[in-house]
Amino acid sequence: MAVNCDILIVGGGVMGTSIAWQLAKRKAGRVVLLEKSFLGAGSSGKSGAIVRQHYSNRLTASMAQKSLRVFEQFDQIVGGLPVFSRTGMVLIVNEKDKPGLDANLAMQQELGIDVRLVSAQVLADIDPNARLKEDEIAIYEAEAGYVESVQVVASYAEAARREGADIRLGVEVENVVTEKSKIVGVETNEGHYNSGTVILATGPWAAKLGKDLGVKLPVQACRTQVALYRRPPDFGRRTAVYCDFVQGLYFKPTHGEMLHAGSLAGEEIKQPVNPDQYNEAADGDWLPGVRQRLSRRYPAMHRSYGRGGYGALYAITPDWHPIIDKLPGLEGAYCAVGFSGHGFKMSPIVGQLMAELIVDGKASALDIAPLRYTRFDENDPVKTPYGYGVMG
Numbered sequence: 181m182a183v184n185c186d187i188l189i190v191g192g193g194v195m196g197t198s199i200a201w202q203l204a205k206r207k208a209g210r211v212v213l214l215e216k217s218f219l220g221a222g223s224s225g226k227s228g229a230i231v232r233q234h235y236s237n238r239l240t241a242s243m244a245q246k247s248l249r250v251f252e253q254f255d256q257i258v259g260g261l262p263v264f265s266r267t268g269m270v271l272i273v274n275e276k277d278k279p280g281l282d283a284n285l286a287m288q289q290e291l292g293i294d295v296r297l298v299s300a301q302v303l304a305d306i307d308p309n310a311r312l313k314e315d316e317i318a319i320y321e322a323e324a325g326y327v328e329s330v331q332v333v334a335s336y337a338e339a340a341r342r343e344g345a346d347i348r349l350g351v352e353v354e355n356v357v358t359e360k361s362k363i364v365g366v367e368t369n370e371g372h373y374n375s376g377t378v379i380l381a382t383g384p385w386a387a388k389l390g391k392d393l394g395v396k397l398p399v400q401a402c403r404t405q406v407a408l409y410r411r412p413p414d415f416g417r418r419t420a421v422y423c424d425f426v427q428g429l430y431f432k433p434t435h436g437e438m439l440h441a442g443s444l445a446g447e448e449i450k451q452p453v454n455p456d457q458y459n460e461a462a463d464g465d466w467l468p469g470v471r472q473r474l475s476r477r478y479p480a481m482h483r484s485y486g487r488g489g490y491g492a493l494y495a496i497t498p499d500w501h502p503i504i505d506k507l508p509g510l511e512g513a514y515c516a517v518g519f520s521g522h523g524f525k526m527s528p529i530v531g532q533l534m535a536e537l538i539v540d541g542k543a544s545a546l547d548i549a550p551l552r553y554t555r556f557d558e559n560d561p562v563k564t565p566y567g568y569g570v571m572g
């Protein structure tokens with residue numbers, strides 16, 4: 181027998197669960213979320229989940245700024261365990277990226293973000309293991325840190341359920357059903373669901389359902405890699421999250437004494453994959469280079485213990501920014517997709533914006549027009565002075 185609901189969300193990653201919670205909290209009707217595998221099974225459960233406000237655009241910086249306030253008090257606002265570890269973030273550039281950095285710094289300070297230039301001496305106080313060369317420029321964003329990604333998704337889902345949302349796992353949406361340019365429901369491996377509103381929060385799988393709807397969602401599933409190290413015993417506890425443009429790496433402390441490192445170079449776009457069938461292990465010939473680059477910034481990491489790594493998915497759009505919008509020409513179709521490797525930190529505000537868009541007909545917390553679906557056809561992509569897409 182068909183299931184009836186008012187709003188159906190496809191995808192149980194950090195976006196789908198955040199949206200489900202926000203809609204259920206607003207008593208927007210019967211909310212059902214369908215996830216084909218398990219919560220966080222896509223990008224979200226493998227995320228570095230660094231929370232920084234450093235962006236090149238007011239909109240994305242503001243999205244990160246508003247979201248940080250939620251992560252800081254996540255257990256009280258959403259429920260579950262605290263998820264946020266504040267470490268501060270160090271961003272390092274050389275001359276090439278200085279103009280972009282200067283512009284970003286000015287914009288961020290205008291927004292009230294606590295970010296400042298730091299000397300090698302100050303950096304040594306923040307993080308005694310780090311080295312900075314004379315021709316390198318470092319800034320420090322004091323409020324940054326990272327969140328526990330799996331716990332975040334679990335807590336959003338639990339909060340959504342508490343507010344009455346129905347979250348169903350192992351249910352794959354195979355097709356979205358439309359009648360006269362109106363959404364009427366979806367077909368799944370477990371039968372039909374009637375719903376006048378469908379939200380795609382399908383991460384790297386976005387293009388497929390978009391195609392079924394006759395809408396081109398320019399989102400490519402691309403493979404990225406993470407290297408994991410156990411820090412040496414004398415490394416100490418004072419550390420930070422890094423976006424190191426000079427070494428082309430981001431890295432962050434993670435569980436226990438571990439360190440998580442990945443590329444900042446944007447090479448993922450050259451690795452489009454089938455999201456249902458990609459190499460989930462790290463490449464053996466990629467790992468040594470990461471250790472080498474990491475050790476240039478953190479000499480002590482020469483003595484770190486390699487613990488392998490893993491492959492994961494980014495959902496990349498042509499301008500490395502998400503599409504958060506109503507889909508054109510189809511009543512009741514919405515999407516929040518294409519977070520291009522940097523969306524986790526924005527999940528609190530994305531949930532809120534989507535709920536506003538659906539319930540009130542317009543997102544009001546921020547003007548999200550720059551993230552509209554039509555921007556690519558209009559040749560008006562989101563621009564950034566950096567050549568590192570994932571930095572936004």
Ligand SMILES: Cc1cc2nc3c(=O)[nH]c(=O)nc-3n(C[C@H](O)[C@H](O)[C@H](O)COP(=O)(O)OP(=O)(O)OC[C@H]3O[C@@H](n4cnc5c(N)ncnc54)[C@H](O)[C@@H]3O)c2cc1C
Nearest residue numbers: 191193195216222223224227228230353383519523524525
């Ligand atoms: C290694 C790595 C490091 C990252 N680091 C950071 C970081 O430091 N900071 C940051 O902000 N962001 C980071 N990101 C990006 C961030 O994790 C993603 O932007 C975010 O998790 C995207 O969430 P999502 O809900 O859109 O997608 P996903 O988590 O991929 O969720 C989509 C879900 O939809 C489900 N689904 C798809 N199709 C269907 C269907 N037909 N029916 C039912 N279910 C379906 C999938 O199974 C999946 O669970 C990183 C990502 C990775 C991979």
